[in-house]
Amino acid sequence: MGFATGSIYGGLALALVLIFKSTHHVNLAQGELAMFTTYVSWSLLRAGVPYWASFALTLAAAFLLGAGIHVLVVRRVQHAPVLTTVIVSIGLLIALNGLAGWIFQYTIRPFPSPFRADAWYGTSHFSSHELGMTLVTLATLALVYAFFRYTRLGLAMRATAINPESSLLVGIRVDDMLALGWGLAAVLGAVAGMMAAPIFYLEPNMMGGILVYALAAALLGGIENPWGAPLAGFAVGIVENLAGAYLVGTQIKLTVALVIIVVVLIFRPAGAFGRRTVARV
C-alpha cells in the first residue's frame, strides 16, 4: 500500500521538480492544479467521453492551463522577490481549491480506473490499479528523462534553467521554455491526479495532504534531480505506512514521517540524491 501511494507522491513530486528545475520556484499550487484537471477529466467522462480519449483531452487541457497560468500570472512576477512568487502560488492554491468547491461541490466522486479490477496482474497485496499506477509513474519518468536528454526542446529547457541569460543570447526563447515547463508540469500533475482519484475519491481537498508528501519527496530526492523524486516518493510512502503501523501509531505518523525527512535533509542538505552546488562569492 505504501508503495502504491508512494507512486502518486512520486508523480506529483516529479511535477514539482520539473517546475523547480525550469524556474527555480516551488509551485505550491501543483496539487490543486492536479485536482482541478482531474475534475476536467471527470466532467468529460460524465459527458460520455471514453476513458482514454478523456485522458488525452485532459492532458491537453492541463498543458494549456499550466502554460496559461505561467503566461498570465507567473510571468508578471518573474523579476519580483522570491517570496512574492511563493505568495502567488499560495494564491493559486486557494483560488483553485475554492473554484473547484464552487463549481463541482464537495461531495466525493468515484473516479474510474483504466486498469480493470479483475485483471490478470492484480494480486491481493497489490490491486491491478496500484500496479498499473506504479507502471504509469515509471513510464512517465522514463518519458520525461528521454525528453530532457534526447530532444532539442528538452535541451533548450535545461539550458534555460541553468543559465537564462546565456540561453537568451544563444537564441532560446526563454519565456516560452518556462511556459513549456509549467505546461509539462501540469500534465504530470494531471496524470498523478487521475491515478490518485480512483483510490482516494475525487473531491476538492483530495490533493492537499498528497502535496505535503510530494513536497517532502521532491526535496528528499533533491529538488533538482528528476530521478530522485519518484524514488523518494516511494520511500516516503513506505516510511509513512511503516511509521503508522509499527513505530508510533497513527496519531503522529505524519509528524514522524516529516521529522525523518528533515533529519535526512540535515545530514544531506541537498537531498538524498542531490548534488551540492558550489557557489561563488
Add this chain to the structure above:
Amino acid sequence: MTRSVGLLLFASLIAAGSLGFFVSSYHLFQLTQFLVYAIALLGLNLLTGYSGQISLGHGAFYGLGAYATAIFLARGWLPYWAAVPSAGVVCLVVGFAFGLPALRLEGPYLALATFALAIATPQILKHDRLESWTGGVQGLYLEKPSPPHLLGEWLTADRWLYWLCLASVLAFYIVGLNLVRGRTGRALVALRDHPIAAAAMGIDVARYRSSAFAVSALFTGVAGALGALLTGFISPDSFTVFTSIDFLVGIVVGGIASVFGNFVGAAFIVLAPNLLGEISDAAPSAAYGLVLILFMILFPSGIAGAWRALAAGRPPKSTRSKAMTRRTTLMSTLIVLASGCQKTASHDAPGITATEIRVGQTMPYSGPASAYGAIGKASAAYFRMINDQGGVGGRKINLISLDDGYSPPKTVEQIRRLVEKDEVAFIFNVVGTAPNSAIQKYLNEKGIPQLFVATGADKWSDYKNFRWTMSWQPSYRVEARVYGKYINENKPDAHICVLYQNDDFGKDYLLGLQDALGPSYAEKVRKTASYETTDPSVDSQVVDLKASGCDTLVTAATPKFAAQAIRKVHDIGWTPLHFMTNVSISIGAVMQPAGPEKGVGIVSGAYLKDPGDPAFQNDPAVVQWHGFMQKYLPSADAADGNYVYGYAVSETLVQVLTQCGSDLSRENILRQATSLRGFKPSLALPGLELNTSPTDYRPFSQMQLARFNGRNFERFGPVINGE
C-alpha cells in the same frame, strides 16, 4: 526632524490608547487582533525578511506561545503578566533549538523543515500522552486578564488587554527597529543577500542565523500568548499550517524587510476575509486567492515596497504602469480595506423589528472545512422559502451568515460583529466545537441564545453553567454509547477496533464506547487507529486494524474517509460487524461512491430521512424537500447530506420562533427553545421526536439502529433513547 517625528509618535500613541474607549467591543476586538498580528508579523519578518530564512512554520511558535501561556494560567503557576513573557522565553529556547539544525538548510529545504514543524504541531498537541497538559482536542480556556482598579468601570478587561497589546507593540517595535537599523540588521541583511561574502568578512553565520530564529520565535510566541488571551479559547486545530501561511502572506503583502509594512500586513489578515466574504459569498476562497494574486502582480514588493518607490519618486518595479495609477490604486486599496471598519446606524430592539427577525450565524465558507458551508446555504434557502410563504408571525427571517473559516479567533470576531453591529436577536447553528467553545462564554454573559450548535459534542447540554447554549443533533458520545450497548447485549465477546478522526468528533466515539463498556473497554477494544483530515487515505489504517484480529469495527469518519474505509474493508475480505457514525451514512454521498454492495451489513444510529433512500421515495416530506432543493438551490448537489441537515435544523428554529408568538425577546426565545414537546421535524425518521425542557438541553436524543442492505438502511429494533 526627529523631534517632530517623536511628537507625532507620542500623539498617535495617545490617540490609539484612547481609541479603546470610543469603539464598540467588536471593533476593539479587531483592533487588538490587529496589534497581535502586527507583533507576530514583525517576528516573522525579522527571520524571513531580514535574515532571509523562509519560515512556513511560524504558526507553530504562535501556537506554542499560546499553549505555554494557557498551561501556565490553567495550572495556576503564574499570573498573566508573568505567563506571557515566560511563554516568550519558552519560544525563544525552542526557536534557538530549531534554528541550530536549520543552519544546514537553505531555501526550499528550510521552508520544508519549517512546514514540517507547522504540520507537526497540531498533531503533537492532540496526542494522548500530552492530553493532561494540553487538554487534547477539547482545547483550553483562558481567562482575560482582570484590569487594575484604575479608572473604575471604564477600564474593562477588553480595554485593558488592548492597552497591554498596544504597550507590547510599542516595546517590540522599538526593539525591532533597533535591531534592524543597527549592526545586527546590517549583518542579517548581508547574510541574506551574500552569505559567503559576509562570512568571509567575519560575520558569525551560525550565531546570527540561529539568534534570528530565536528572537523571531520570541516575538511570534508572545503574539500567540496575547492572541490566546484575546480569544479566550485555544485548540490544536486553531494552529494549523494555514496560520503560518497567513503570516507569510501578511509579511509579503506588507513588505518584506519593512518594519512598518507589518501593520499593513496585519490589517490585511484581519480585514481581507471579511471584505471578501461581503463581495462574494458564493466562493470567498476563490476570491481571496485571486485577490492575493492580483495584489502580488500589482505590488510585488508589498505595500511598503510600493510606498518606498513612490516616496523616492519613481514607479515601483513592476510591469508597465504609470506612477499616478499606482498611487491611486494604492490609496484606494487601503481605503477599501479600512472601510471594513465602518459602523452602521444602530437599531432599537435586539434583532427584532415589526418586519424582521435578525438571526446571526457563522459558517466555514472558506478554508479546510468549507464543505460544511452547505449547511449555511441550506438554512438561508429554507428561510427564503419561509419568507416567501409569509414569514413567521408576519415577520421575515433575516439570516446574516458570515464566514469564519472554522477559525475560532475569526468566529469570535464575527459573532461580536453580529451582536454589536448587526444587532441580531440570537446566534443560530454555528459549525464546529472549537468555534462554538470560543464564543460560548461571551454569549452566555450577554444573555444571547446560542441555539442549535452544529456539532455533536456532548458539552453543549450544560444547562447549569451555560443556560443560553443548546445543541440539536444527537451527541456523538451518546451515539457511541448506543453502539456499545448493542455490542454488550448482542455480541458480548466481541473484539472491537475503532477507526476515528483525530479530533473532538472522532474522540467522542472512543469516550462513548468507554462509557458503555466500562471496565471491559481495555480488553474488548483491541486496537484503535486515527487519521488526520489531511491524510489522503485511510486504507492503511484499515489494513492494520484487520491485522489485529477484530470482528467488530466502529468507524467515526467523515464522508470521504468513511467511503474509503467501507470500500477497503470489503476489498480485503474483512467482514466485521461494522458500525458507522450517522454523519456518514448518506446513500448518495457515501454508500454509492463506496459501492453499495460493499456496505452491506453496516449498522448506524440514524435520525434523519435520507432522500437517496428508495424507501422514502414517496414520503411527502422528502418529496417536499426535493421540490425545495429544485426551487431554491437548483445548482446544489442533492446527494450532499448537509442540505438535509440544514433543512431540518432550520425547520426546528422556525418551530421555536412560531412558538414565541408575539414575544420575541431573547428570554422568551430561549424559553421556547427549551419547551419543545414532541416536535417532529418533517425529515426526522418516523417515530423520532424532539423534546427539550429547562433541564434537558438535548433536543435530538433519540435514534434508531438501521442496517444497510445494499439499497437502503433498514431500521430495526426500538427507538432508542440515548442518555
